[in-house]
Structure formats: structure tokens, C-alpha cells
Amino acid sequence: MDRVAIVGASMTQFGQREGWIRELLAEAGQDCLANAEIDGDDLEHLYVSNMASGEFEGQTGIANAVAHDLDALPAYTARIDQTSSSGGAGVYSAWQSVASGASDLTLLIGGEKMTHRSTAEATDVIASLTHPAEYKHGVTLPSFAGLTARRYLHEYDAPRESLAKVAVKNHKNGVDNPHAQFQKEVDLDTVMESPIVADPLRLYDFCPITDGSAALLLCPESVASEYTDDYAVISGIGGATDTHVVHEREDPTVMNGVVDSSAIAYEQAGLSPDDIDVAELHDMFTILEFLQSEGLGFFEQGEGWKAVEEGVTDRDGELPINTSGGLKSKGHPLGASGVAQVYEIYKQLTGTAGPRQVEAETGLACNVGGFGNCVITTIMEAGQ
Amino acid sequence: MDRVAIVGASMTQFGQREGWIRELLAEAGQDCLANAEIDGDDLEHLYVSNMASGEFEGQTGIANAVAHDLDALPAYTARIDQTSSSGGAGVYSAWQSVASGASDLTLLIGGEKMTHRSTAEATDVIASLTHPAEYKHGVTLPSFAGLTARRYLHEYDAPRESLAKVAVKNHKNGVDNPHAQFQKEVDLDTVMESPIVADPLRLYDFCPITDGSAALLLCPESVASEYTDDYAVISGIGGATDTHVVHEREDPTVMNGVVDSSAIAYEQAGLSPDDIDVAELHDMFTILEFLQSEGLGFFEQGEGWKAVEEGVTDRDGELPINTSGGLKSKGHPLGASGVAQVYEIYKQLTGTAGPRQVEAETGLACNVGGFGNCVITTIMEAGQ
Numbered sequence: 001m002d003r004v005a006i007v008g009a010s011m012t013q014f015g016q017r018e019g020w021i022r023e024l025l026a027e028a029g030q031d032c033l034a035n036a037e038i039d040g041d042d043l044e045h046l047y048v049s050n051m052a053s054g055e056f057e058g059q060t061g062i063a064n065a066v067a068h069d070l071d072a073l074p075a076y077t078a079r080i081d082q083t084s085s086s087g088g089a090g091v092y093s094a095w096q097s098v099a100s101g102a103s104d105l106t107l108l109i110g111g112e113k114m115t116h117r118s119t120a121e122a123t124d125v126i127a128s129l130t131h132p133a134e135y136k137h138g139v140t141l142p143s144f145a146g147l148t149a150r151r152y153l154h155e156y157d158a159p160r161e162s163l164a165k166v167a168v169k170n171h172k173n174g175v176d177n178p179h180a181q182f183q184k185e186v187d188l189d190t191v192m193e194s195p196i197v198a199d200p201l202r203l204y205d206f207c208p209i210t211d212g213s214a215a216l217l218l219c220p221e222s223v224a225s226e227y228t229d230d231y232a233v234i235s236g237i238g239g240a241t242d243t244h245v246v247h248e249r250e251d252p253t254v255m256n257g258v259v260d261s262s263a264i265a266y267e268q269a270g271l272s273p274d275d276i277d278v279a280e281l282h283d284m285f286t287i288l289e290f291l292q293s294e295g296l297g298f299f300e301q302g303e304g305w306k307a308v309e310e311g312v313t314d315r316d317g318e319l320p321i322n323t324s325g326g327l328k329s330k331g332h333p334l335g336a337s338g339v340a341q342v343y344e345i346y347k348q349l350t351g352t353a354g355p356r357q358v359e360a361e362t363g364l365a366c367n368v369g370g371f372g373n374c375v376i377t378t379i380m381e382a383g384q
Numbered sequence: 385m386d387r388v389a390i391v392g393a394s395m396t397q398f399g400q401r402e403g404w405i406r407e408l409l410a411e412a413g414q415d416c417l418a419n420a421e422i423d424g425d426d427l428e429h430l431y432v433s434n435m436a437s438g439e440f441e442g443q444t445g446i447a448n449a450v451a452h453d454l455d456a457l458p459a460y461t462a463r464i465d466q467t468s469s470s471g472g473a474g475v476y477s478a479w480q481s482v483a484s485g486a487s488d489l490t491l492l493i494g495g496e497k498m499t500h501r502s503t504a505e506a507t508d509v510i511a512s513l514t515h516p517a518e519y520k521h522g523v524t525l526p527s528f529a530g531l532t533a534r535r536y537l538h539e540y541d542a543p544r545e546s547l548a549k550v551a552v553k554n555h556k557n558g559v560d561n562p563h564a565q566f567q568k569e570v571d572l573d574t575v576m577e578s579p580i581v582a583d584p585l586r587l588y589d590f591c592p593i594t595d596g597s598a599a600l601l602l603c604p605e606s607v608a609s610e611y612t613d614d615y616a617v618i619s620g621i622g623g624a625t626d627t628h629v630v631h632e633r634e635d636p637t638v639m640n641g642v643v644d645s646s647a648i649a650y651e652q653a654g655l656s657p658d659d660i661d662v663a664e665l666h667d668m669f670t671i672l673e674f675l676q677s678e679g680l681g682f683f684e685q686g687e688g689w690k691a692v693e694e695g696v697t698d699r700d701g702e703l704p705i706n707t708s709g710g711l712k713s714k715g716h717p718l719g720a721s722g723v724a725q726v727y728e729i730y731k732q733l734t735g736t737a738g739p740r741q742v743e744a745e746t747g748l749a750c751n752v753g754g755f756g757n758c759v760i761t762t763i764m765e766a767g768q
């Protein structure tokens with residue numbers, strides 16, 4: 001079967017942005033179309049990844065609005081929502097649209113506009129994805145992260161500093177990403193002395209509230225050369241859920257959705273964890289980078305923290321993780337994040353990552369919804 | 385290529401329901417699984433069609449919640465939103481999941497919980513899908529319907545009564561649908577004397593505010609017999625957009641999204657309008673049944689009203705339309721409606737529609753988002 005190729009990718013500046021979601025989505029979409037030198041009405045399908053434009057801005061129907069703004073009529077459009085993994089779910093939908101033969105040219109745009117709301121308001125919207133029993137008792141995602149981090153440090157004899165080193169590493173990577181919200185390094189002391197949010201996690205263990213969008217252009221590999229000389233293929237993609245009620249999980253330090261979704265993706269790609277050269281993980285909280293790097297099989301259970309301590313996941317390490325800066329320094333506009341992860345892998349595989357460039361023929365993106373409630377893993381390879 | 389089969393379908397009672405969206409979704413989902421004698425964890429993908437659980441109930445992440453309720457872990461889940469055509473968009477996503485090879489067993493559940501909000505509040509949520517300029521000037525979907533109806537009656541010399549006869553016909557059909565919100569006939573005088581909402585349209589030209597859900601089970605046709613003896617196949621499906629700003633359309637009496645989406649579906653199925661034996665159209669407003677029946681090629685432009693006058697679209701007519709009662713009498717829980725349309729065609733094609741049964745080997749469902757902003761057309765045939 002013809003594989004699905006990514007023949008274009010773009011992302012906007014992440015951070016605090018003016019305007020509203022519709023303009024942000026159109027910005028990334030226009031850039032992606034311009035890069036491929038095509039017009040909106042060349043598109044057959046157009047998907048928008050977005051969690052909550054209705055809740056954040058009182059505006060729905062945004063997929064249709066963006067199709068209009070990009071002159072993409074009569075392209076079919078829909079919005080894909082899977083909370084904070086809406087971006088990855090959009091990648092999966094866009095992949096399916098091409099792999100099923102429904103579309104020969106699909107644009108995916110993921111985005112979110114959040115910073116016009118207070119942190120409390122934004123946290124409240126995000127917390128509405130949790131189980132109502134958790135929600136009513138004030139258990140938000142940051143508090144799950146704190147509980148899980150405490151358990152992990154205890155269970156695997158990991159030093160608190162190892163978590164902080166995730167933030168230090170990802171901020172260092174973000175310096176070379178012109179689209180990142182924070183393009184500045186932070187040192188270990190700064191992280192360790194930042195205010196406590198959910199003990200033992202501190203302010204710098206958390207990603208920020210962010211506006212931004214990112215876009216991808218997909219088509220069958222057989223026609224990829226019509227759009228670009230350098231492309232990437234999605235050679236494996238899978239999604240999986242874990243319990244909606246987090247406390248029902250047997251071991252809070254194991255992300256079953258990561259294990260299950262990556263098993264599907266590895267099998268489809270015919271690859272194993274050892275074959276991956278570069279990865280973008282969903283470091284919404286520093287602890288999540290450990291859990292994902294273990295769930296994906298990069299490191300043994302309870303050993304992810306050592307890899308960070310030993311520099312294995314540094315940009316010049318054996319397996320660079322979050323060369324983009326990750327959600328931690330790049331920012332986390334919910335619907336955009338999963339798309340921006342794939343954007344980064346695309347840049348790495350096509351040799352266009354500039355100062356962030358690493359040597360890679362194969363890459364992986366892992367996008368997490370909720371507290372691992374749903375996970376999409378995407379494996380990509382450089383096109384031939 | 386293996387076609388995509390529908391091997392199970394269910395719907396809940398439509399109307400004013402207790403509980404919340406999650407329970408409604410689980411109810412249809414459980415019924416669909418039970419009918420096929422399978423368990424939740426047999427599912428590979430699970431899609432939820434829903435427009436606005438966040439806006440209506442302050443609850444997001446519902447795809448994940450329902451996967452949990454159906455014991456469907458670790459099935460991949462996502463929510464599909466395309467405003468009032470979310471159901472049809474979900475059918476398209478579910479079809480793609482099977483046609484792409486990503487899933488060999490997909491459950492789609494569409495639903496909405498609305499009646500706990502006032503009509504004004506519900507209308508306001510729905511109006512948030514329109515262009516902000518329209519929205520701010522108070523132009524909601526019912527007012528578009530009024531303007532379009534007036535134009536249609538003028539342009540094609542159609543009597544006002546012809547619109548009312550759509551309501552009379554669909555209410556008559558709804559009497560035999562035990563799931564319909566209104567299982568009672570209305571006569572022409574009742575419609576013609578009901579209060580004016582958006583001149584010339586009156587209360588009985590509009591569908592109600594409704595709670596409810598519906599579900600479909602999809603798999604490759606090659607394994608359909610594992611689940612049921614009687615199944616239907618989706619032989620053609622297409623989606624298309626029209627302008628987000630309604631007044632930019634050249635002719636308000638032409639639904640371009642209907643024309644474009646059905647062209648894709650007809651071509652894929654290798655069928656023409658003459659081949660369709662039964663159809664479910666999106667009669668959110670009576671005028672829309674005329675426009676769709678013309679856009680789909682059943683009748684010439686401006687002739688749809690005559691077909692209703694002459695009984696062509698009655699249950700015992702040449703081309704029965706809305707045997708289910710349509711949105712008009714069955715009700716219109718936004719995310720459920722497109723799924724419930726396909727449910728009705730499935731029942732007709734598998735000979736299980738009871739007192740509503742018509743003779744049909746081929747059926748069509750047309751689901752409309754916004755005021756024709758996005759349309760999904762699905763063509764189905766009885767399985768072999």
C-alpha cells in the first residue's frame with residue numbers, strides 16, 4: 001500500500017499572541033500552503049485540531065471558518081478533539097483520510113488561543129476533561145503530576161534534581177527554536193528554587209499557557225515529489241486509551257496508553273525502539289518525559305531519569321528528546337502541540353532544523369491527552 | 385478494495401432525557417455492542433460525534449469517558465465535531481478508520497444533551513458556529529431559514545403550504561418511530577396557524593431541541609458475517625463545504641455543499657440519483673428538505689416542492705424521504721442526528737424498520753452543518 005507522506009509543515013510563533021483562534025489557524029495554514037506552492041482549493045480534506053475554541057472564545061464551527069479563510073472550498077472539513085492530544089488525533093485523522101483513499105491532499109492545522117484567559121480559567125477549562133469526581137474534588141492535571149512524581153522518585157530512587165534536568169535540557173534546546181515561547185536557558189538552581197505548585201513539582205516543572213498553531217500537508221507517497229523534493233513518511237501510527245479515572249490505574253508510573261499506542265505504531269512501521277533516532281515527547285510536566293521514554297521502550301522501567309542525568313537525551317546524545325524545546329519551553333497550545341511535535345520530526349528528517357539539527361533517519365512523536373487518558377504515537381522516516 | 389460494512393446500529397429514545405451526555409452516549413453504545421454480541425474491548429477505534437458538551441454541560445474529554453464506560457480500553461478514541469453535521473462527520477471518520485486499515489472494528493456514537501438549557505441558550509450555543517459578523521447582528525440559523533424560504537417561494541412559485549406539507553409528512557412518519565420525540569401527526573392547519581418564528585416560517589417548520597444518541601458498528605465487509613447475517617455497506621461517502629458567510633453565496637436556494645458532497649458519493653458508489661430508493665435528509669427547517677432533494681439530484685432545481693405536493697416523497701411514494709420522521713419529528717440532538725440518519729437507512733436496508741419499512745436496496749443520508757456550511761452525503765447498499 002502507498003504510504004502517507006508529509007510534504008509540508010509550518011508553525012506560528014508560540015507564546016502570547018494577539019487576535020483569535022481563527023486567525024492563528026489561518027496563519028499556519030497559509031504558510032504551509034505557500035511553502036508547497038499550492039492554493040487552498042487544491043485541498044481535498046482539511047482537519048482542524050482544537051480542544052476548546054467554544055469554551056475559550058465562544059466560537060465554534062472553526063473548521064468551516066478556516067476553510068473559508070484559506071479559500072479551500074469545497075474541501076471537506078472537520079474538527080478533531082481529543083483534549084490535549086487533539087493534535088496527535090488530528091495527525092491520525094489526516095493520515096486516515098489519505099490512507100483510506102478519501103483524500104489525495106489533506107491539510108491539518110492544530111491550534112489553540114488561551115492566554116487571553118487567566119491561568120485559573122484556563123486550568124478550569126482543561127480540568128473539565130477529567131472525571132467529574134476528580135474535578136469536583138479539585139484534582140486537576142498538575143496535582144496528578146505532583147502525586148505521580150512523588151511516587152516515581154520514591155519507587156525508583158530518583159533524585160529530585162533529575163526532574164529539574166528535564167526542564168534545563170528542554171529550555172536549552174528551545175534557545176535554538178525561533179518559534180518557541182521561551183527562548184532562554186534556565187539553570188538547575190532556578191528550577192529547584194522556583195515556587196512549589198504541586199509538591200514536589202515546582203513552577204519550572206510545568207509547561208506554560210500558550211497561543212499558537214502548526215500545520216502539516218499530507219498526500220500519498222507516490223505523488224509526494226509533486227510538492228517537494230524532501231519529505232517524510234508516516235510509517236507507523238497508533239492510538240490508545242487508559243482509564244478515565246486516574247486512580248484506577250494499577251501503577252501510576254506506567255502510562256498504558258503510551259505502551260499500547262506505540263506497540264501499534266512500531267508493528268506497523270516494522271521498527272523497534274532502538275531504531276528511533278530522535279523523539280518529541282509530551283513534557284507537559286517534567287515527570288511525563290520520564291514516563292513516556294520508558295513506556296515507549298527507549299529505557300527500562302524506572303531508568304528514564306538516568307538517561308537524562310547521563311545526557312543520553314541531550315541534543316548531542318544518543319537519543320535526542322525534545323530538540324524543539326518540548327512543551328516545556330516551546331509552549332503548549334493544546335490543539336497545536338501534537339501537530340508541532342510532528343513538525344519538529346519533519347524538520348529533523350528533512351534536514352531543515354537549522355541549529356537544532358541532529359542526525360536522524362527515523363523519528364517518533366508521542367502526544368498525550370489528559371493524564372495519559374489517550375495517547376497517539378507517530379513514527380516517521382525520511383522519504384526516499 | 386474491501387468495502388466498509390455497517391454491522392450494527394442503535395439509537396436511544398429521542399426527546400427530553402434525564403442524566404447527562406456521557407450516560408446518553410453509553411446507552412446507545414451499550415445497545416449497539418449487545419446487539420452484535422461483542423464486548424467493548426473488542427473495539428479497535430471508538431469515535432464520538434458531539435458538537436458542544438463543553439458549552440452545554442461544562443464537560444470535555446467525553447470520548448475518553450465513554451471508552452471507559454463501555455470497557456473499551458485500550459481502543460483509540462477521539463471526538464469529531466462539525467457543528468450540526470458532527471454525526472455525518474463521525475460516519476466519515478469511522479468509515480476512514482476501517483477503509484484505511486487502521487481499525488477492523490469501529491464503534492461510532494453520536495449524541496447531544498440540550499434540553500436542560502433554555503431554547504435561547506441552546507440557540508446561542510448553536511449560533512456560535514456562524515460568522516461573528518452574522519452572529520453579532522443577531523442572524524441565527526432560523527433567520528437564515530426564513531430568508532431562504534421567502535426567496536424560494538418567490539423564485540419558484542411555490543405555495544407556502546408546500547413547506548407545511550413537509551412537516552405534515554414527516555410527523556406522519558414519526559408516528560411509527562418509537563424513538564421519535566414527537567410520535568403524533570399534525571395537520572396542515574396546525575402548521576399554517578402555528579406562531580411565526582422567522583417569517584414566512586412558523587413554529588412547526590422547525591425541528592425541536594432534543595436529547596439523544598445513536599450508534600453504529602463498522603468493519604470491513606469481508607468479516608461482516610462474523611457479527612450479523614444482515615448488514616449494509618457504505619458504497620459512497622463524501623463531504624464538502626460552502627461559504628462560512630451565508631450571504632456570500634451566489635444563489636441562496638442552492639446548497640453547494642449538498643451538490644459537491646453527493647457528487648463524490650455518487651461517483652464512489654457508481655450510482656446516480658435515480659438509483660436511490662430511500663433517503664434521510666436534514667430537515668432542521670422544512671425549507672431544507674426541498675433544497676437538499678434538489679441538490680442531491682432527486683428533482684430539478686425549484687421542483688422539490690412539487691414532489692412533496694404530489695406525494696412522491698411519502699412513505700408509499702416513489703422516493704420516500706425521512707421515513708424516520710426526520711429531524712422535524714424525530715428530534716435533532718446535534719451530534720446524534722447524522723448517525724441516526726444512517727441508523728434509519730440501515731434499518732430500511734436490512735428489512736428491520738418495522739411499520740416504517742419500505743422497499744429499498746439503496747439508501748442515502750444527507751447531514752448538514754450550519755446553514756449548509758458543511759455537508760456529508762452517505763450512500764448505502766444492502767449487504768450481499
